[in-house]
Structures are given as C-alpha cells and as structure tokens.
Amino acid sequence: xxxxxxxxxxxxxxxxxxxxxxxxxxxxxxxxxxxxxxxxxxxxxxxxxxxxxxxxxxxxxxxxxxxxxxxxxxxxxxxxxxxxxxxxxxxxxxxxxxxxxxxxxxxxxxxxxxxxxxxxxxxxxxxxxxxxxxxxxxxxxxxxxxxxxxxxxxxxxxxxxxxxxxxxxxxxxxxxxxxxxxxxxxxxxxxxxxxxxxxxxxxxxxxxxxxxxxxxxxxxxxxxxxxxxxxxxxxxxxxxxxxxxxxxxxxxxxxxxxxxxxxxxxxxxxxxxxxxxxxxxxxxxxxxxxxxxxxxxxxxxxxxxxxxxxxxxxxxxxxxxxxxxxxxxxxxx
Amino acid sequence: xxxxxxxxxxxxxxxxxxxxxxxxxxxxxxxxxxxxxxxxxxxxxxxxxxxxxxxxxxxxxxxxxxxxxxxxxxxxxxxxxxxxxxxxxxxxxxxxxxxxxxxxxxxxxxxxxxxxxxxxxxxxxxxxxxxxxxxxxxxxxxxxxxxxxxxxxxxxxxxxxxxxxxxxxxxxxxxxxxxxxxxxxxxxxxxxxxxxxxxxxxxxxxxxxxxxxxxxxxxxxxxxxxxxxxxxxxxxxxxxxxxxxxxxxxxxxxxxxxxxxxxxxxxxxxxxxxxxxxxxxxxxxxxxxxxxxxxxxxxxxxxxxxxxx
Amino acid sequence: xxxxxxxxxxxxxxxxxxxxxxxxxxxxxxxxxxxxxxxxxxxxxxxxxxxxxxxxxxxxxxxxxxxxxxxxxxxxxxxxxxxxxxxxxxxxxxxxxxxxxxxxxxxxxxxxxxxxxxxxxxxxxxxxxxxxxxxxxxxxxxxxxxxxxxxxxxxxxxxxxxxxxxxxxxxxxxxxxxxxxxxxxxxxxxxxxxxxxxxxxxxxxxxxxxxxxxxxxxxxxxxxxxxxxxxxxxxxxxxxxxxxxxxxxxxxxxxxxxxxxxxxxxxxxxxxxxxxxxxxxxxxxxxxxxxxxxxxxxxxxxxxxxxxxxxxxxxxxxxxxxxxxxxxxxxx
Numbered sequence: 001x002x003x004x005x006x007x008x009x010x011x012x013x014x015x016x017x018x019x020x021x022x023x024x025x026x027x028x029x030x031x032x033x034x035x036x037x038x039x040x041x042x043x044x045x046x047x048x049x050x051x052x053x054x055x056x057x058x059x060x061x062x063x064x065x066x067x068x069x070x071x072x073x074x075x076x077x078x079x080x081x082x083x084x085x086x087x088x089x090x091x092x093x094x095x096x097x098x099x100x101x102x103x104x105x106x107x108x109x110x111x112x113x114x115x116x117x118x119x120x121x122x123x124x125x126x127x128x129x130x131x132x133x134x135x136x137x138x139x140x141x142x143x144x145x146x147x148x149x150x151x152x153x154x155x156x157x158x159x160x161x162x163x164x165x166x167x168x169x170x171x172x173x174x175x176x177x178x179x180x181x182x183x184x185x186x187x188x189x190x191x192x193x194x195x196x197x198x199x200x201x202x203x204x205x206x207x208x209x210x211x212x213x214x215x216x217x218x219x220x221x222x223x224x225x226x227x228x229x230x231x232x233x234x235x236x237x238x239x240x241x242x243x244x245x246x247x248x249x250x251x252x253x254x255x256x257x258x259x260x261x262x263x264x265x266x267x268x269x270x271x272x273x274x275x276x277x278x279x280x281x282x283x284x285x286x287x288x289x290x291x292x293x294x295x296x297x298x299x300x301x302x303x304x305x306x307x308x309x310x311x312x313x314x315x316x317x318x319x320x321x322x323x324x325x326x327x328x329x330x331x332x333x
Numbered sequence: 334x335x336x337x338x339x340x341x342x343x344x345x346x347x348x349x350x351x352x353x354x355x356x357x358x359x360x361x362x363x364x365x366x367x368x369x370x371x372x373x374x375x376x377x378x379x380x381x382x383x384x385x386x387x388x389x390x391x392x393x394x395x396x397x398x399x400x401x402x403x404x405x406x407x408x409x410x411x412x413x414x415x416x417x418x419x420x421x422x423x424x425x426x427x428x429x430x431x432x433x434x435x436x437x438x439x440x441x442x443x444x445x446x447x448x449x450x451x452x453x454x455x456x457x458x459x460x461x462x463x464x465x466x467x468x469x470x471x472x473x474x475x476x477x478x479x480x481x482x483x484x485x486x487x488x489x490x491x492x493x494x495x496x497x498x499x500x501x502x503x504x505x506x507x508x509x510x511x512x513x514x515x516x517x518x519x520x521x522x523x524x525x526x527x528x529x530x531x532x533x534x535x536x537x538x539x540x541x542x543x544x545x546x547x548x549x550x551x552x553x554x555x556x557x558x559x560x561x562x563x564x565x566x567x568x569x570x571x572x573x574x575x576x577x578x579x580x581x582x583x584x585x586x587x588x589x590x591x592x593x594x595x596x597x598x599x600x601x602x603x604x605x606x607x608x609x610x611x612x613x614x615x616x617x618x619x620x621x622x623x624x625x626x627x628x629x630x631x632x633x634x635x636x637x638x639x640x641x642x
Numbered sequence: 643x644x645x646x647x648x649x650x651x652x653x654x655x656x657x658x659x660x661x662x663x664x665x666x667x668x669x670x671x672x673x674x675x676x677x678x679x680x681x682x683x684x685x686x687x688x689x690x691x692x693x694x695x696x697x698x699x700x701x702x703x704x705x706x707x708x709x710x711x712x713x714x715x716x717x718x719x720x721x722x723x724x725x726x727x728x729x730x731x732x733x734x735x736x737x738x739x740x741x742x743x744x745x746x747x748x749x750x751x752x753x754x755x756x757x758x759x760x761x762x763x764x765x766x767x768x769x770x771x772x773x774x775x776x777x778x779x780x781x782x783x784x785x786x787x788x789x790x791x792x793x794x795x796x797x798x799x800x801x802x803x804x805x806x807x808x809x810x811x812x813x814x815x816x817x818x819x820x821x822x823x824x825x826x827x828x829x830x831x832x833x834x835x836x837x838x839x840x841x842x843x844x845x846x847x848x849x850x851x852x853x854x855x856x857x858x859x860x861x862x863x864x865x866x867x868x869x870x871x872x873x874x875x876x877x878x879x880x881x882x883x884x885x886x887x888x889x890x891x892x893x894x895x896x897x898x899x900x901x902x903x904x905x906x907x908x909x910x911x912x913x914x915x916x917x918x919x920x921x922x923x924x925x926x927x928x929x930x931x932x933x934x935x936x937x938x939x940x941x942x943x944x945x946x947x948x949x950x951x952x953x954x955x956x957x958x959x960x961x962x963x964x965x966x967x968x969x970x971x972x973x974x
Contacts, residue, residue, distance in 0.1 A: 040831035040833060041802075055536060055539060079544075080544075082542075083544060084542070086540055086541065086542035087542030087543075091541075092537075092540040094536065094537060094540075096533060099532065100533045102534040102538070102552055103534070103632065104559075113541070113547075114541040114542070114543070117541065117542055118542060140921075151632070162537075184694035184695055184858065185694065185860070185899060185902045186694060186899065186902045186918075186919050188902065188904075189901075189902035189916070190918060190919075192904070193918060211831065212832075213906040214903065214904035216906070217907060217908045238908060241908055252833065255832055255833050255835070255836040256861065257836075257839065257859070257861035257862045258861055258905070259860060259861045259864065259905060260905045263861075263865050266840045267836035267839055267865065269833060269837045269840060270836075273803075
C-alpha cells in the first residue's frame, strides 16, 4: 500500500451548523492500482479526494484521522511539507478543464511553472519537457500548442493538458476528481483509455472519483462506494458488479438505464433522499431509505467489505429483484 | 468617439445659453452700461447670431486654437496648455500613489480576510471613501501647512525649476486626491481577490505544489487586477479631464482644473467649453486605451471567439 | 389524435453569422449550428435526439420553438406553419409547445415562489385566474410528486430533482401537446434520474403528451424514446425506431457513440469490440466538405470526401446518411 487512509473525518463549520462531510473513511491504495470511489452528490467523495493532499484546509474545517503516504503522515505536514508532495508525488486533476486552468496564462507557462516549482531547471528545459508531455498524452503539434491559451483547446484536449501537467514530475499517484463528467461520451472514452494506458505503462496508481458506474467498470481495479460521508462498500471490480453486498449498491445498479439489456418499464428508483449531513442519522445512514431495514440498523454497522448488518446469505437472496440485482420496493405499511 | 465629443459640446453650449445672468455682453460692458453699449458688445462678440451659427463659430475657433475668453481676452487653448503640467503632475503622482497603496491594502485585506488587519484596513478605506475631497484638502492645508508648517502652502513649482521642491509642494495634493481612490480601489481589489480565490484554477495551482505566496501573486492577484485596470483607466481619464478641480483650487495649483473653476465662477463660456472638450477628449481617449489594454490582459478577449467546444 | 403527425420540421437551417471589423461589421464566417434538419413527431410519441456538444441539438430545439428565428426551412405544428410568424401570431400556438431545461438551478427564477412560477403562465394565457389558479397549481404539484403545501416556497428550498419537477409542472401548466425536454436529467444524480424519467413517462400516458427528448445519455434515451435521431454537426445522420438503432446502428458515428458508452458490466465491457474515435469533432464554423463525418470515420473513402450523402431509407423505417453504412443486413 503506498497510500493508507485511516478513519478520515472532515467537518465544515457553516452558518447552519457543522456539516459532517466525511466520517471515518478508511481505505488503501496499492502501487499501480486504480481505485474508484463512487458516490452521488453529497456523498463526500470529492471532499475525501481533496483532503488527501490538504486542499480542504481552511479556518472553518476540522480534519482528523490519518493519511499515510510513503511513510509520511500527510495530515500533520504544514504547507511547506505538503508542497513537496503535491505535484511531485501525488498529482491531482479536476472535473472541469474549462475552469481548472488559469485563462490568462499560456498552457506551456502553466506547465513550466509547475516543473520549476519542484526542479531546478531552465525555462527552456522546462518547456522542452512540457512539449514532450503534451505529445505523450496525444496532443497533435505540441511544439505549437504549448504557446496556446486554455480557451484555444477543446474540452477533451484541455483535460489532456491537465493530465500532461499532472504527470510532469512523474508522480506515484494521480487523484482524478470526476475527470470525464464534463466531457462528451466519445471524448470520455479517449480520456479513460489514456488513463488506463498511463496506469499500465507507467505503473501510475490512480484514485478515480466518479458517479458513473460505467466509468468504474471501464478501468477500475477496486471500488469503494460512498454514501452520506461514509464508505458503505469496498470491493474488487468483479465483486462489486457481480456480488455487491450493500443495499445502496444494489439500488445504484438497479436504477441504471442500461444499454446492454432491456430495462423494466419503470426504472427502479431509490425512494427518498440522502440524509442531511448537518445531522446524520446515528445508526446506519442508509436505513431510512432501505427496504430491508430492521431493528439492528439503529446501531451503526462497521465496515467489513460492506457496512450492513444483514447476513451474507440474506444479502445474496434479497438483492435479486425480478431476475437482476436491485433494491426491492418497500412493502406498503 | 467623435459622436460623443459632438454631443458633449452641444449639451454644454445649450446649458450655458439657458443659465440666467449669463449674458456675457452685459458683464463685459460693465455695470453701468446702457442698452446701446450692450447691443454693440453683443454684436461684437457675435452674440446676436442665431444659436446654431454661434455654436459653429465657437467650435471652429476651438479647433483652430483661436478661442478667446469673454472675460479676459486670453486665448483659451494657450491657457489650457499652460495649465497642463500642473494638472498632469498632480494626477499622475496621485495615481501612482493611489494604485500602489490600493494594491497593498487590497491584497492584505483579502489575504487576512476576517482578521484584524482586514478590519482595520476596511475602516481606513471606508473613511477614505467618505471624506469629501475639499474638506480633506482644507484640513490638511490648515493643520500640516499653516499650523505645523510641515508643508508649503503656496502653489505649484514646475518640475523643471526644482524637482525636490516640485514634489514637496505636491505631497499634500497627492494625498488628498489619492485618499478617495485608495479606499475605493482597495475594496474592489479585496472583493475580486476573494472571488478569485475560490476559482478552480487556484485550486489547481495549489495542487501543483506551488508555494502559497506564488499562488496568491501569480494567480489570484494577477487575475483580480484585470477589472481594476479598466476602472483605473476610466477614473484617471475623468480625473485629468476635470476631476481635480477641487484639489487644484484648494491648493492653488495652476492647472486646468483651477482654470475651469475660475471660468465657472465668472460664467465665462469659452474657457468652459474649451476645458470641457479637453476633458471629454481625454476621457474618451482613455476609454479607448483601456479597451485595448483589456485585450492584452485577458487573452480570451484578444483572440476572439471561443474555440470549438 | 394519437398517431397523427404533430410536428413536421423540414430542412430547418439556423446559421449564426460571425462578424468582424473595425467600423463596419462584415460577415467573415457562419456557425452552421443547424444545417438542414428534417424530422417528424407524431402525437403521443417520444422522439429521442442524441448528439454531442456542438452538434446543434439545443439550437434545433430553440429554432423549432421559434425562440430563435430560423434562417430558413419550415416548422409545421399541428398543420400550422410557424416560421415567419410574428410574436402575436405565435402566442396561441406557444401554449401548446413547452420546454423543460437542463439546469434545474438556473432555469427557475430564484425570486419567485413556486406558485408564481407555475401559475403565471396559466394566468397569462387566460386559462385560469385567482383562486382557480391556486387550485390548479396545487394539483400540478401533486401530479409531479411534490407536496402541494410547498407551493409558497422559493426554488432554493428544493433539491435538484425537486426543482426539475417544478420545471415539469410549469411546462404542464398550459396543457401542451408537445414538450421539448433539453437534457432534463443530465444534471441530476443517477438515482434521481430514474425518478424523473419515470415521472415523464407517467405524465405522457396520463396527458397524451409528445416529447422531443434531447439527451446525451444513450441509455436514458433508449429507455424513453419510441424513435431516436442522431445528430452530428448540424445534421441528422441517422434516425430509426429505438430498438433498431441500438441493435443495428447503420451510421459509423452512431456505432462510435454506442461503442464509447462504458457498460456497467466489467466482463461484457472488456469483451466488446470498441470503436474509439480520434480527435475532436470539427467546428460547425467550417464543416468538412462532403460527408461531415469523413475526417473521423475509419471507413472513409474518396467518395466521402466530396459527396455529401443523403438521408436514405436503408431498412424498415430506418434512415441514415452514409455511403458505406455498417451492419446492413441483406433484405430478402
């Protein structure tokens, strides 16, 4: 494991109260593996990702728990210490390539800035490296394009630029926060293929944040499902899709409008809404929406592959709904 | 630009002709003039012509540099030209002062937002914005010049005569003119910076492992300055174009503003017209410069329409 | 009557001129957003429209509704020609065509209460007034699954999915015949998408609505649509019954689109034959000559570079514009 997260908890003090965005999240990332963190909005996946390299630090933020990387405890590093990790060992790319690059600087200059922040090289050397990086992510005419501004690139190309920039110091880990959500489907396929290639050829470990189970199926090795600030299931790729053990996962899988098989007349939905993070439920956080809720659920279940009190056999039985995996509709009282 | 200047000149001309007691012939002719004398002066000055003709005549004179004041028979263009060094010294110096201070205050306010530094600077800024220029000028003059004898009270000393003395005489006027703008600009910069700090590209910059100060200067400050520069262009144009009247008057600096002030006092149309046109020209010129400058600062504007999505 | 043609669009064109110049603007180019689109929609039917950014689908929606004046072409709604009519003439027809927008956070006026948002259109068109409006608003809220007591709240007090329901209620308020839904679920979470999709289908059954359903999520489009049309660079390149398009895509671009969608089944996903397009879609300002898609098509030939293919019926109720269609099964 090169990255080990233990009991990470992040809370924001706001006007309305304390928002418990992330509660007790623990996971590990092995060298050269792609870990996908899946969840819907409000699940805490982005906050988790950003907290790994300290981007959520602010006066109103409380962070506890541990993030160990290569023997160092990242949560206790000050800004200077983190600078040595950010970009250099752990790089990050974000969702919207349109707004994630500074519009007033040329792309090459932004890449050079990053390279020279960590290495003692001349501008010219840095620019050569930038051109090489752009070429390696498939941008045609990199010698010319390195002088262009971000808005002169299309969305997919901009994301490639972000990836190139993230790779400039040969990091061990890449955190990708919804990297393809804002892109068209054909461009998404290109970017995912690129990430997969980088993972295989360079042994680059990736933490991939997404809400799209299709994206997960495409490139992930392992998956963690987040709900209401907690990890509710952690599994290998095959385990998640073929042997999911948490009702929320069943609900997610069941509500997809699939292309590979016929869909029911009415798409299965998960009733209700995610709980407010101002005052999350004390027991299982999914219980209010779970048709299989029973009395034990008032106690918070621990995470062991999944966070649910149901028996293993019961789970395997209950998740079969109309011949496929899904969440049964609750029976009317 | 030409259309704007034309419109301004027409408006000023019409206003002047509508103000009561503004008949120059009457004043030139003197207090005890009889109607015949007034009529003769009127004809002399061409004031009996229909308004459009008067207007055209005046504009012709302005453009050929022959406009003469009713009151003092001085050539307006010459007077404006004489007043320029003082006005420009005052405005440019004040501008340098206000921009430097505004950037420092705004930056510190934004970076230490919510803390003591920010609150103190905010109070300072708001005070500065609230102080009327002429009042501040008078106070400074009274306490620092008259009473404490720290600064000279008399007027403008040309740069060519004695640079040190030139600056010495201009310090108080610079401060006076700058105070208002420092307050305003530092608030605007603070607000822009706070917005920019939440932008995605600032988060990217941090994730790249760049030092915090670099992030603040190269990304936050740089991008926050763009609207400031455009505001500055407009304000500077307005200040040179006549906004410095009060400051020049109180400190007795022989600039264009002072000249305009005197003309207003004696309801003398030609100098007013001349100064107004001068002011309008300057403002429009600076507007244009700012537009061009904006293209330099924000490449999205420069390079035209968006790239293919 | 169900089955009758409700909307008939013929050769619709919308070009945006690009002007440049110092004193006088000259036209230096055009954005060919919609470049000759023809389609039909029957009563009670759902036509799905898929395409990626820049293909012109949003402009097409607005041109059909005359929210932007088409450059040329015809839009017949219920037999009446819409293009060229002025605002007053369009008003009564506008009642019958409504739109649902993509962004539930931007498409509702934050300063108006829900009751106003839904009720005003009714009052404007004289469909109801005063207390009657209130009753109808509550009824609509109930129909879209929102508590009627919330009629006095403001949009920001609702979640994304709920706001989208409010948008749907607003569109329904005038009892339209046609609803154009421009990416109605794209901005929502997956579990919420299912709710909204189900709601739209229920409402269609209840009110006999016709939908023009624009989306980029191919799975959702297949689920809701009777027929599907694929747009590329301002033109329709393929159109067929939903099942037929997904099983037997004829146009290379349709094949590529379907191929690009990752399937939430790892083994199946890995074993598929994938066609991944290189490069970016070309700009609608300067579309390639001949077949617009030829620059990215793996099966391109010389003919494709020069001759623009016409939409032809290549299989039962299935049209495509391609010189070398794929997956053509020999018809006996």
